[in-house]
Amino acid sequence: MKISIRFFSSLREQLGISVLEFETQSRDVSQLRSELMLFQPQFAEVLAPGKAIRMALNQVVCDGSEALSEACEVAFFPPVTGG
Amino acid sequence: MSFEVKIQTEDFDLSHEVAQLRSSKPQVGAVCAFVGTVRDRNEGSDVSNLELEHYPGMTEKSIQQMMVDAHQRFDIISSKVIHRVGVLGPLDQIVLVAVISAHRGQSFQACEFLMDYLKTQAPFWKKETGPHGSHWVDARVSDDQALARWGIDSRNALVS
Numbered sequence: 228m229k230i231s232i233r234f235f236s237s238l239r240e241q242l243g244i245s246v247l248e249f250e251t252q253s254r255d256v257s258q259l260r261s262e263l264m265l266f267q268p269q270f271a272e273v274l275a276p277g278k279a280i281r282m283a284l285n286q287v288v289c290d291g292s293e294a295l296s297e298a299c300e301v302a303f304f305p306p307v308t309g310g
Numbered sequence: 311m312s313f314e315v316k317i318q319t320e321d322f323d324l325s326h327e328v329a330q331l332r333s334s335k336p337q338v339g340a341v342c343a344f345v346g347t348v349r350d351r352n353e354g355s356d357v358s359n360l361e362l363e364h365y366p367g368m369t370e371k372s373i374q375q376m377m378v379d380a381h382q383r384f385d386i387i388s389s390k391v392i393h394r395v396g397v398l399g400p401l402d403q404i405v406l407v408a409v410i411s412a413h414r415g416q417s418f419q420a421c422e423f424l425m426d427y428l429k430t431q432a433p434f435w436k437k438e439t440g441p442h443g444s445h446w447v448d449a450r451v452s453d454d455q456a457l458a459r460w461g462i463d464s465r466n467a468l469v470s
Contacts, residue, residue: 310393
């Protein structure tokens with residue numbers, strides 16, 4: 228299925244990508260993270276397990292087990308620091 | 311019950327925003343407002359400017375959800391949040407949280423609750439520039455602890 232992936236803050240800078248239209252085989256957000264790590268070496272480094280990364284599916288924070296669906300929007304970003 | 315969230319690059323005027331919030335609401339007896347501003351020092355280093363990035367769409371939705379939660383927990387009449395994005399310098403205003411209620415206790419609490427919530431759950435990121443260059447600000451464990459006082463488990467500052 229085709230999905231949209233967004234990166235913010237330090238992740239956006241490290242990858243040099245804000246939005247990625249991506250054809251995925253993954254069923255959920257965690258699988259997608261693993262799939263991206265195999266996709267290109269720079270993703271393997273930025274999304275490695277143990278890194279402080281937060282994820283959102285369709286603009287709601289998620290823990291990774293949530294199922295992907297056609298045309299959904301996934302986002303990866305570091306801990307938030309607003310206010 | 312109404313919520314207003316504005317994400318904007320422009321500055322805001324506290325008096326104007328509060329006047330608008332409590333306009334035509336004679337049941338209001340308390341207004342509590344918090345304004346966050348840019349400091350010229352952070353974590354022992356000089357700060358010449360801050361750049362604020364956010365996640366358009368999710369930011370507004372997540373803050374609206376916090377306001378729904380605040381209205382469920384506290385006896386308040388209305389609330390408003392304004393958060394600026396873009397490049398800001400020392401002395402600039404960053405954020406406004408304003409709450410109105412019949413009595414002071416509820417608006418004091420709701421204002422602090424909303425601010426604690428926003429610090430750890432709304433998708434904003436600060437990049438600081440100082441004499442040694444630029445870096446993304448780290449999340450603080452103390453902000454998670456502030457939200458924990460309200461019985462909400464936040465792990466924003468955790469490493470993984």
